[in-house]
Amino acid sequence: MATRIVTVDRNTRPGVGPILLGMWITLRNMLQTLFQRKGATIQYPEENRPVSTRYRGIHILTVRQDGSPKCVACYMCATVCPAECIYIEAGERPEKSIEKYPTRFEIDLLRCVYCGFCVDACPEEAIIMSRENNLVGTTRAELVIDRDRLMSRAETAEHGAGYRPDEHDVRRPVRLAALDRLSKEHGIVPGMPKR
Amino acid sequence: MPKFTIDGKELEVAAGTTVIQAASAAGIDIPHFCWHPDLPVDGNCRMCLVEVEKAPKLQIACNTQVTEGMVVHTSSPKAAEAHRTTLELLLINHPIDCPVCDQAGECYLQDQYMDHGLHDAQVEIEHKVHKRKVANLGPIMLDAERCVLCSRCLRFEREVTGTNLLEFKNRGNRTEITTFDGGPITHEYAGNLADVCPVGALLSHDFRFKMRVWFLEQTESVCGGCSTGCNTWIDARDGEVQRIRPRRNVEVNKSWICDPGRMLYKQFHVPERLTGARAKRGANWEGVALEAAIDELAAKLGEAGSASAFVATPQASNEDLFAFKALAEAQGGQLDFRVGNPQDKLHVRIDEVLQRADRNPNTQGCIDLGMGKDGVDAILVACRAGAVKALVLQGPELLRAAEAADAIAKVPFVAVMATHEEPALALAHLVLPAALWVEADGTYTNYQRRVQRAKKAVPAPGDAKPRFELALGLLRRRGHALAVVSARDLFVTLAKSVPDYTNLDYKALGFGGRALATAPERAGASAPAGA
Numbered sequence: 001m002a003t004r005i006v007t008v009d010r011n012t013r014p015g016v017g018p019i020l021l022g023m024w025i026t027l028r029n030m031l032q033t034l035f036q037r038k039g040a041t042i043q044y045p046e047e048n049r050p051v052s053t054r055y056r057g058i059h060i061l062t063v064r065q066d067g068s069p070k071c072v073a074c075y076m077c078a079t080v081c082p083a084e085c086i087y088i089e090a091g092e093r094p095e096k097s098i099e100k101y102p103t104r105f106e107i108d109l110l111r112c113v114y115c116g117f118c119v120d121a122c123p124e125e126a127i128i129m130s131r132e133n134n135l136v137g138t139t140r141a142e143l144v145i146d147r148d149r150l151m152s153r154a155e156t157a158e159h160g161a162g163y164r165p166d167e168h169d170v171r172r173p174v175r176l177a178a179l180d181r182l183s184k185e186h187g188i189v190p191g192m193p194k195r
Numbered sequence: 196m197p198k199f200t201i202d203g204k205e206l207e208v209a210a211g212t213t214v215i216q217a218a219s220a221a222g223i224d225i226p227h228f229c230w231h232p233d234l235p236v237d238g239n240c241r242m243c244l245v246e247v248e249k250a251p252k253l254q255i256a257c258n259t260q261v262t263e264g265m266v267v268h269t270s271s272p273k274a275a276e277a278h279r280t281t282l283e284l285l286l287i288n289h290p291i292d293c294p295v296c297d298q299a300g301e302c303y304l305q306d307q308y309m310d311h312g313l314h315d316a317q318v319e320i321e322h323k324v325h326k327r328k329v330a331n332l333g334p335i336m337l338d339a340e341r342c343v344l345c346s347r348c349l350r351f352e353r354e355v356t357g358t359n360l361l362e363f364k365n366r367g368n369r370t371e372i373t374t375f376d377g378g379p380i381t382h383e384y385a386g387n388l389a390d391v392c393p394v395g396a397l398l399s400h401d402f403r404f405k406m407r408v409w410f411l412e413q414t415e416s417v418c419g420g421c422s423t424g425c426n427t428w429i430d431a432r433d434g435e436v437q438r439i440r441p442r443r444n445v446e447v448n449k450s451w452i453c454d455p456g457r458m459l460y461k462q463f464h465v466p467e468r469l470t471g472a473r474a475k476r477g478a479n480w481e482g483v484a485l486e487a488a489i490d491e492l493a494a495k496l497g498e499a500g501s502a503s504a505f506v507a508t509p510q511a512s513n514e515d516l517f518a519f520k521a522l523a524e525a526q527g528g529q530l531d532f533r534v535g536n537p538q539d540k541l542h543v544r545i546d547e548v549l550q551r552a553d554r555n556p557n558t559q560g561c562i563d564l565g566m567g568k569d570g571v572d573a574i575l576v577a578c579r580a581g582a583v584k585a586l587v588l589q590g591p592e593l594l595r596a597a598e599a600a601d602a603i604a605k606v607p608f609v610a611v612m613a614t615h616e617e618p619a620l621a622l623a624h625l626v627l628p629a630a631l632w633v634e635a636d637g638t639y640t641n642y643q644r645r646v647q648r649a650k651k652a653v654p655a656p657g658d659a660k661p662r663f664e665l666a667l668g669l670l671r672r673r674g675h676a677l678a679v680v681s682a683r684d685l686f687v688t689l690a691k692s693v694p695d696y697t698n699l700d701y702k703a704l705g706f707g708g709r710a711l712a713t714a715p716e717r718a719g720a721s722a723p724a725g726a
Contacts, residue, residue: 074294075407090404099329100295100404123294 045134055162056114057132059107061150062125068093069151070126073102077118077127085111086118105147109135116163128164199265214256214267215243225269226278226307228285228393229345230257233449235354240285240345242307244277245269253277278311286316288324288368290340298395300408304343326371333379334400334454335388339371342396348372348388355451356382356548372396384548386457390440390450399438401458406437414652415442415706417639419510419632420456422541422553424641426707427452429460429633429652436460436633436653444707447645453550460633463653467616469628470657485627485658489665492587492625493672495608496526499584503528504574507566508590509537509555511662512637513646513696514682516557516564517689518666519589525675529574529583532566534592534599541642551642556632560640563711564693571599578602588612589662590629594619612662628659635661636682638704640711647708648701 032038042049051057062070073090091103118127130153137143198207201218208217213236218225228240236258244253248266253274256267268274286304293299326339344363349372352361360380364373374380380388389399411430418425418439425448428440439460441452472488473480483491496503505523507516509532516532523530540552541559561567571593577583579602586603588611593599595617603609603622610625620626632639634655640646655661663685670676679685683701690696695711703709 072295073404074299075410076294079407079409092404098295099292 051131051133051162053131053160053162055129055131055133056116057130057162058109058135058145058153059112059118059150060128060130060153060161061105061147062128063151069101069105069147070124071102071105071122072098072124072126073100073105074123076121076123080117080121082115082117083111083113085109102147105150107145107150109143109145110140119163119165122165125165129162131160131162197261197263197265199261199263199267201267202269208261210260212261214245214247214254214259214261214265217261218256218267218269223269225256226282226303226311227257228303228343229347231347231350231391231450232443233355233445233451234347234350234391237346237350240343241281242278242285244274244281246271246274275311278307279314282307282312283314283317285343286312287318288326288340289343290323290338291316291320292341296338296341296395297398297403297408298341298392302395303393324368326369327373330377331379331400332374332377332385332397333381334385335380336398336400336403337372338396338398339373341394342372343394344370344372345393347391347393348397351387351391355387356384358382361388383454383546383550384451386454387441387451402438406432411437412652413440414633414650416633416649416652417556417641417647417708418452418456418459419556419639419649420453420459420554421551422537422555422558422642423448423549423551424556424639424643424645424647424708425452425456425549426647427456431653434653436463446707446710447641447643447647448549451549453546453548455550462615463631463633464656465615468656468659469613469616469626470659471628472658473626475624485660486668488625488627489668490672492585492610492627493669495585495610496587496669496673499526499528499608501527502582502584504569504577504583504586505530506534506571506574506586506588506590506593507532507561508534508588508592509553509558509561510590510632511557512632512635512639512649512682513557513560513564513689514637514685515589515635515662515666516560516566517685517693518663518670518677520564520566521675521677522587522666522670522673525670525673528585529569529577530566531569531571531574532561532589533571534596538562538567553642556641557639559642559644560638560646563640563644563695564689575599575602578606581605584608585610588623591617591619594622612665614659627665628655628657629665630655630659630661634659635663637661637663638686638701641708644695644711644713645708646696646699646704646711648704 033041064070073088075088078086078088085108087106088102089104090100093099093101116129119129196207197210198205202223204221206217206221215225215227215230225243225245227243229237230243238255238258241255243256245256246268247254293305299305328338328340330337349361352359360374361372363370365371386399388397410432413428413430416427416429418427426442426444428442429436430438430440439457441448441450443450471482472485473482474488474491503526505528507519537553537555537558543552545552583606586606586609591611591613594611609623611620611623612627612629613620614629614631632649633652636651638646638648663682667677679688687700690699699709
């Protein structure tokens with residue numbers, strides 16, 4: 001490939017005007033921040049920037065009224081997770097209506113990419129995300145967050161729930177894609193069988 | 196040989212072939228629940244309806260024989276609508292608890308809903324008929340709500356095991372399968388019930404909630420539990436075997452395996468597995484690096500020369516045996532494998548279905564490769580006379596034999612290749628860690644003289660190596676290196692020197708193995724001369 005030569009016009013006019021303009025903008029911002037509090041700076045950590053109600057922060061495992069996890073250990077989140085940061089072990093519950101629950105449920109928050117796919121995949125609304133984005137720890141191990149900590153986060157998450165499925169029907173796109181495939185590949189128009 | 200057309204493909208099949216058999220052979224998928232290639236046709240699920248030209252109504256593909264000039268459409272609008280209607284009816288009372296169902300991922304209902312159904316449910320969950328859930332039938336868990344009443348399990352009980360433990364009870368939409376009085380399944384083929392069940396109604400107790408099936412990697416293998424040599428799938432995740440399933444081979448095991456064979460995986464990842472070599476120093480054991488241990492054994496063999504003896508194991512693959520025999524021949528030592536005379540039990544059945552009394556996968560391979568030479572008794576006599584300076588055991592069988600203990604005690608150096616820790620190993624002077632049959636490529640010759648291939652499914656733990664690699668290492672050090680690096684090469688070399696195996700290689704063995712001419716002598720007492 002031939003080298004492309006870019007010619008730059010350096011004959012700009014020297015002068016005081018543009019420099020003064022730039023300094024005025026800086027000075028104006030400084031004065032506004034000092035006296036009118038209009039600037040971009042916020043007083044973190046006393047102050048936090050408001051985030052969207054769909055913010056994807058650290059996860060929460062939701063619980064039933066009796067305090068047990070809503071999660072049924074179906075592994076959908078672990079399956080869909082692109083970072084492979086969710087580890088689940090399933091156990092059996094005595095109640096026949098629920099049968100299965102997670103004996104271990106761990107999320108490696110250092111691997112997590114906060115994509116929210118786990119929330120989309122969950123059939124039980126058992127995993128949702130909070131608006132919390134302060135991820136601080138002194139060891140790696142304490143940022144692998146276990147089942148009980150994930151469950152108690154419902155109370156401890158300071159900023160409330162973030163991304164969760166009740167705003168939109170997350171199953172809809174999956175189903176629409178399947179219906180589309182059916183009509184394209186098999187020529188079947190979905191819907192009720194004709195009576 | 197009638198000719199017929201199916202979905203525009205013209206096929207010629209044997210007389211008496213049903214439409215669904217012809218279609219599956221041609222790679223055309225006809226949805227079905229109750230039809231199973233190794234069970235009699237029942238025709239109750241009505242899922243496999245196909246449109247046959249000039250027939251007034253749709254026909255079930257599983258019970259319609261192909262006739263000359265027949266024209267079949269499997270996915271015409273009429274057939275597709277029938278599939279969807281049937282599926283909708285089957286799903287009326289289904290609990291749709293896929294998130295907690297172990298069948299999810301290999302469930303006919305799920306697959307067929309996505310391929311043929313996609314209807315909206317018209318029955319609310321609370322209006323569904325409820326049946327027995329989590330009923331414990333011993334090795335099997337029954338969830339009657341998930342059942343589609345295809346009767347595959349009933350036919351399995353009737354036709355394969357002859358036990359008739361399962362039956363339908365009640366009528367109409369309250370029909371469910373049950374054992375008499377809800378008792379447990381008592382035969383040794385219960386695991387197959389979970390396999391034949393197309394949905395999550397019958398599930399393995401052992402596999403319950405252990406793993407989602409889509410995480411599993413499946414590898415073709417052969418069961419190492421007895422001389423029948425059932426074809427299996429090894430399902431593993433992250434180098435750990437999670438379950439063993441039957442792999443269909445009409446000539447050997449059809450679609451079944453026994454429960455003892457299915458449970459063999461429980462011995463794979465246990466603390467007793469040997470992960471490193473060790474040598475006896477005085478009265479104590481000392482761990483040594485594998486290479487150093489092989490060096491040590493090679494040096495001892497060098498000292499012993501032909502005053503050495505070799506005992507092969509019918510647990511080993513043909514490749515292992517061939518390399519071991521090459522070592523014995525290079526050394527000029529005595530060789531045999533018949534500890535406890537497994538060749539006498541090779542054909543003895545211990546039940547009416549699959550299991551045989553010889554619990555070794557490759558006794559026939561030992562016979563074919565000519566491992567039976569001097570006789571174990573002759574070796575023991577030589578040991579007692581002090582004529583054996585080094586004894587190499589391919590497996591720990593001889594150490595377990597009480598009558599051999601005094602003879603072994605007379606041998607100054609005993610080396611053994613073993614997979615698991617056991618008290619008998621205390622009699623040896625050097626222990627080499629060996630890989631199990633799921634941890635190495637290899638071929639096994641079953642009681643029918645069918646040579647079948649088992650692929651490596653998981654890595655061997657620690658330093659453990661396939662037995663053929665240990666033997667090849669010894670051969671190399673003794674200056675008789677074979678020009679092979681893999682089990683595949685080794686089998687080609689083997690095929691050149693063992694008469695009946697001529698022209699065989701892994702490609703020729705294929706998916707279902709290759710049957711050799713029947714053994715001249717069934718009892719195998721006098722082994723045919725090998726190479």
